[in-house]
Amino acid sequence: MVRYVIRRLMQGVLVILLVSVLVFLFMRLLPGDPLVLYLAQSQVGNLSSEDMAAYRHQFGLDRSLPIQYMVWIGQVFRGDLGKSIFFNQSVLSLVSERLPITLCYGFVAAIMGSLLGIVFGVICALRRGMWLDTLITLLANIGITLPSFWVGVMLIYLLSFKLGWLPVAGFTSRFESIWVSARQLIMPIFCLALFPLSAIARQTRSSMLEVIRQDYVRTAWAKGLRERIIVGRHIIKNAMIPVVTALGIQVGYIFGGSVIIETVFNIPGVGRLLAVSLFSQDFQVVQAIILVISLVVVLSNLLVDIIYGCLDPRIRYD
Numbered sequence: 521m522v523r524y525v526i527r528r529l530m531q532g533v534l535v536i537l538l539v540s541v542l543v544f545l546f547m548r549l550l551p552g553d554p555l556v557l558y559l560a561q562s563q564v565g566n567l568s569s570e571d572m573a574a575y576r577h578q579f580g581l582d583r584s585l586p587i588q589y590m591v592w593i594g595q596v597f598r599g600d601l602g603k604s605i606f607f608n609q610s611v612l613s614l615v616s617e618r619l620p621i622t623l624c625y626g627f628v629a630a631i632m633g634s635l636l637g638i639v640f641g642v643i644c645a646l647r648r649g650m651w652l653d654t655l656i657t658l659l660a661n662i663g664i665t666l667p668s669f670w671v672g673v674m675l676i677y678l679l680s681f682k683l684g685w686l687p688v689a690g691f692t693s694r695f696e697s698i699w700v701s702a703r704q705l706i707m708p709i710f711c712l713a714l715f716p717l718s719a720i721a722r723q724t725r726s727s728m729l730e731v732i733r734q735d736y737v738r739t740a741w742a743k744g745l746r747e748r749i750i751v752g753r754h755i756i757k758n759a760m761i762p763v764v765t766a767l768g769i770q771v772g773y774i775f776g777g778s779v780i781i782e783t784v785f786n787i788p789g790v791g792r793l794l795a796v797s798l799f800s801q802d803f804q805v806v807q808a809i810i811l812v813i814s815l816v817v818v819l820s821n822l823l824v825d826i827i828y829g830c831l832d833p834r835i836r837y838d
Contacts, residue, residue: 532818539814544589547803579605602804611808614793621691622789626774629709633716634767641724645732663718668711668777672784675707689786708785712777716770723766727759768824775813
């Protein structure tokens, strides 16, 4: 197991390095000049070529691309993510301020989507063909097809403008007001959890139905065991491996969806910071956020592989 984890960590480092190279090159290939957005229009017209060269030297834009990448990746390994051109402050401080906000509702959305998805999937499989199975499956199919930003806009229109039950947008720390913070997080969490909940419910239902048809499950039913024992000991554990795979994939979706959700609900998290930085071509911030997301996804996939062995003793990591 230890050798397997070390090997996977080394593979994860290679993946993160490859992602860093790709995002570095793509940001440099975008049209436009980030200094034009950093400087006011009046300044751009009055600055001489020497002044522009000084600004380029300040942000390291006067060097060749390989040198820029080596300098940047060297700073990353030292814990320095660089300085934002658009915000004119440390990228590390920007990300550290906003990452807890994204993790706050992202973690809640992932837990809620996973648990409810598994519960609904188990119910559908055990009550296959009944009205409850039909209703949940229909709602899950609808939940997969609905765009999260459209759901967010509809929720704002109905629950905020029409009914006045929830605040339109914004984020309040739970240390300032738990009640206000909880009310502001209801709609974003629902939008983020909708797709994982629907996808996991469908996957759980499918996996459960495959296991239910196995001979050992039929034997358990024939022996007269209780449904709770059969489901808990024989069905769920063997049906969870495909579901755990889906859970690992949803981690990337949570971070990707946060870009849209935080923009719709005006939440000052990492997703909104990434969207603003992309439009302003603040490549230092974009590179740092993509690296953080890549690291989280790699670690979550490693955790999923380890859970495989806990669920199925036949899996060996040789």
